[in-house]
Amino acid sequence: MQACHTSDLHTHSRASDGTLTPAELVQRAHQQGVQTLALTDHDTLAGLAEARQQAQSLGVHLLTGVEMSCVWQGIGIHIVALLPNQQDLGKLNAHLIPQEAARQQRAQQIAERLARTLAPKPEREALTAQIWQQAQEYAQGTSLGRPHFAQVLCDLGYVTNQRQAFKKYLGSGKVGDVKTNWPSLAEATQGLRAAGTITVLAHPMRYRLTQRKRSHLLQAFQAAGGQGLEIVSGRQEASQTQQLVKEARALGLKMSWGSDFHKPTPWQDVGRFSPLPASITAEESILHWLH
Ligand SMILES: [Zn+2]
Ligand SMILES: [Zn+2]
Incomplete structure (x- = not known):
């Protein structure tokens, strides 16, 4: 089951691998009832200026974000970084240039x-x-x-x-499957922290790790300065959400969520993802730390 949410903290536009322009994405979010939207394109802030203009005209609260690729123990990991209001973009941009x-x-x-x-x-x-x-x-x-x-x-x-x-x-293992020299999880996280963002480990269930290995990943992320965990990413089982909430609480990680929207399909839309547990307190929610 997917619910309609008023905040979506993980979305993509054509500035990376989404299909909508940043302005179209914001407009669609607005139509779907999303009031707080984070644009988190892969490794770039290129879509933000256009998104911001549209957000202002529609009254959508747009958060500056990015999804950064990195590597931990040979596994490609994604970190969503969200910039609290009033922070300037310069340092974050500089961190993304080598990327x-x-x-x-x-x-x-x-x-x-x-x-x-x-x-x-x-x-x-x-x-x-x-x-x-x-x-x-x-x-x-x-x-x-x-x-x-x-x-x-x-x-x-x-x-x-x-x-x-x-x-x-x-595809994987084919001639055009070229691995990139992404930074390590620690380098990426430390740089994002230094740039003033709040860092969130994206879609933790998608790495297909055992619970034990995921726990090591979360500890390594936190040791590097990581602050949050995506407890819901798109469509997922309620049992997975419960498990991730438990893991976030055990480490004191802030909780984030989003559709990881790339293109409109009958299954995917901005602001549409599995329900958030009602038990999350204001302090546990990442939104609390972004203003
Ligand atoms: Zn991702
Ligand atoms: Zn994503």
């Missing part, structure tokens, strides 16, 4: 590796350039990711749809 560079480097590598697989040697350089250029056009100045390359592979006729592109070329 953006790493993403660009990875994108360049994807283009090269795809061309190496798809074309004979004399044509590779030209194909790399073509893939790179077209992918950038799709990304429109935002973070270049695998979905953009999937679209290019469709256009060039190597596959008939995005799903096939991932299955043959871009």
Whole structure:
């Protein structure tokens, strides 16, 4: 079951891998009854200015946020960082610059590796350039990711749809699955704290860890300065929510939540995610610490 919530603290726009423009996202949130919205694009603040303008005109309370990728024990982990009001963006932006560079480097590598697989040697350089250029056009100045390359592979006729592109070329273990040199969990968390944000471990159930391993992750996160835990991410079982609330309380982590919205589907929308437990107190809620 999904409920309609008045706050959604984890959403994506076209500035990373969402499908709506930042303005469209805010408008949709408003239509769905969301009053407090955090835009948390992957590793970039590029969508914020546009989102803020729309939020002001509609009276939506927009929180500055970002979702940062990092690594812990070889596992890719996401941290949602939310900036309390009145904090300036400069430090947070500076912390994200190497992250953006790493993403660009990875994108360049994807283009090269795809061309190496798809074309004979004399044509590779030209194909790399073509893939790179077209992918950038799709990304429109935002973070270049695998979905953009999937679209290019469709256009060039190597596959008939995005799903096939991932299955043959871009999915896990395929030629275009290039690992990025993300920072460690500790580096990412410490940097985000120094930039004035409140840091939240995103979608803890999605890493498919045992309870014991998750507990180690949460302890490592907290030791690095991590402050919060997403107790609800999109659709999840009530038993998972209860478990995460218990784990957050055991460590004194603040509780956060969100849809992790990327695009409107019959199952996914801004402000729609599994119910929050009524037992959460004001001090346990991350909202309390964001004003
Ligand atoms: Zn994520
Ligand atoms: Zn996300």
